[in-house]
Amino acid sequence: MATTLKQVDVAVIGLGAAGGVAVLPLARAGLKIAGIEAGTWMDPHKDFHADEVFNNVRRLVTSSPKAQREIPTVRTGPGEKGVQAAAHPMMNAVGGTSIHYWAQSWRLKPWDFRTRSEVIRRYGANAIPAGTTLEDWPITYDELAPFYERIEDEVGVSGAAGNIQGKLTGVGNPFEGPRDKEYPMPPLRGSGFTDRMADAAKTLGWKPFAPPAAINSQPRKGRGSCVYHGYCATGGCHVSAKNSTAVTTIPEAQRTKNLTIFDHAHVTRIETDSNGRTTGVRYIRNRQEYFQPAKVVLLAGYTYENSRLLLLSKSKAYPKGLSNNHGQVGRHYFGHWGTNVTALFPSDINIWYGLPAQGTTCDEWADDHFDHAGMGFVGGSSLHVYTERHPIDAAAMNTFGRAPGWGSAWKKFIHDAAARQAQTYLQTNTFPYETLYLDLDDDIRDPLGDPVCRINTGGMRENERRSVLHAQGKMEEWYRAAGAIEIFKPPPAVPGVSTHAYGGTRMGDNPDTNVVNRWGFSHESPNLGILGASVMGTSGARNPTLTAQALAWRTADYLAKNWKSISF
């Protein structure tokens, strides 16, 4: 039998980017919290190294067992077998993937919250991509803005405001939604190469800027600033300048003594009573099974794990899985479309050091910042060039047809070119579709015997394909303006297991098409809240984490303020 523990006020499943911020307003409100985390604390001295083999080849920072034992499968749709991906790109730890992410910390645009009605207003109903289940969000940018600001301060985001209270600053992103005030820290510095790219963008009449990042550009709250050493991606920060929740909101919540962390705890089910109320969390820790009763449960796993745990948690009240009596769990899922355009320059660009958040971004071709009339797609992509290049990856570069793949001629090629290749990150506005969803795999199971999550992609999407091709063309223009002599544009590809995975427990007012309400609580089980990008109905053309965190804070804040009515 499982050991039943003492009831807590709130059980939070997963202390990553989202759960790791939600614990703070709850703890400050005096609620007793059990933080149930599959990973554990990582040690910056022992676990984080300036070593590509360690971080990127063997993925030893990210190879936490739980995630790697339940890697999702991917298939196009019914009738096919799901094929399991080689690795899970996310990790389990106190701090979760905010340990190893790029820390790019964007607000979404006002347009992202009202994409459906804005597209119809400007281009007509026929411009809505065929088969999409896109809805406007139940909340607007203005409603989320105070929570963005809160996270930018609590976590610590560096950046330059482009729009303060409707007034363009002349620096920062001129296309962003209005901010109330400047960022808490100035942006990260540029490098010689990112400065060159900024100058090139200006010759095209574009407005380049240094994008926001949850990384200290100067000492703050007792931690130092970024040291730009070039091992940020898929690695942890050895000087704790990357503001993962493990060094920011989680320790802050611990200081209240209201948060108890149960690490190495593998959650297997969320339990409910016959009335459909959530009663607590079942997990395995140190080879023992426990039941943690809680007045309220906040589910804060990654997008795949959120849908999966709900679908696995079947009961009398929820025969198809928890909060799934409307059949919406796993629906409106989508992985972020994007692409990497690479370029070869005629001389060394010196991007070895730095970090992916040290870069230059242009937003002219994202969202609805240009007229789409007659273009055959809606949405667009942000264009981002950046630093941090590792030697194995550099040597494994595309030869642009200029050399064979081995031998002395190849050696000569990389001797010249490996220090001259740039990469970009293009992130594309992506839509949910009827035939794109998560469910449980028929065959592949984790070692406990539970089926893994399965991604049903529904295949190629014409809107996103055209959008990516358009962005690649713009990226080529930008590179050429900076002097690039070769460009490689990979063919647009349907996303598989993604680090930017959205939906599956979408937020909306209509319970027939959404799992959680406008506050992030289940339409069906009122004391179950869901956190993370799994509640987001649109992606924006930028990284999701800040939005997931702002929403998580907002849900936790709402819970603390309405404790009696939600907890009974």
Place this chain on the structure above:
Amino acid sequence: MAQGTFDFDDELRFSRRELIVGAAFVPLAALVAQAQGVPAALTPAQLKTLEAFIDRLIPSDELGPGAVAAGAQVYIDRVLAGPNANEKGQFLQGLEAVDAYAKRTQGGPLAELSPEKRDQILKAIDDGTALGLPQGRNFFNRARRLTLEGMFGDPYYGGNQGFAGWDLIRYPGPRSAVDAEMQRMDKAPAPYRRSAWGPQYK
């Protein structure tokens, strides 16, 4: 990954012990201990064959040491004995098949052939024209990838000896902190020939 053949409900009736043991966690320290690994996946003869192969992938020439001189074979030997042990069997099968192909088409084992003859063999495999070598292309890609890891990875793992790989592509080496001066485009940072695991790394 376990691939269950039982019905979901049957799996749940598995003994409690199975369930709990299945959830045991591998501590990170154990994974780190695997990282360095110890040599001895390959016999001396296999090592010679491997060297004969990767020597043509990245030859020593006027631009500096090649894969063998930089010790990429040491890296490969260690990873196949340690963290990549699960691919050791397939890799060695591929290596033996290439050696058999060499004997069949060039009249001798790979390690005894001239560079020119070995180049012909690699070219045939790379082009997909090597007859009777159905897995040749897979082996080629895997051997090439591991050679790159050995040549350009941290010397801690046995390859990139004398920082030959990093010098070849002007990678200046891992540093624990980097200032703006070291990120200029018009001036390369001075090479810092250190392993991130070495005693002098700062």
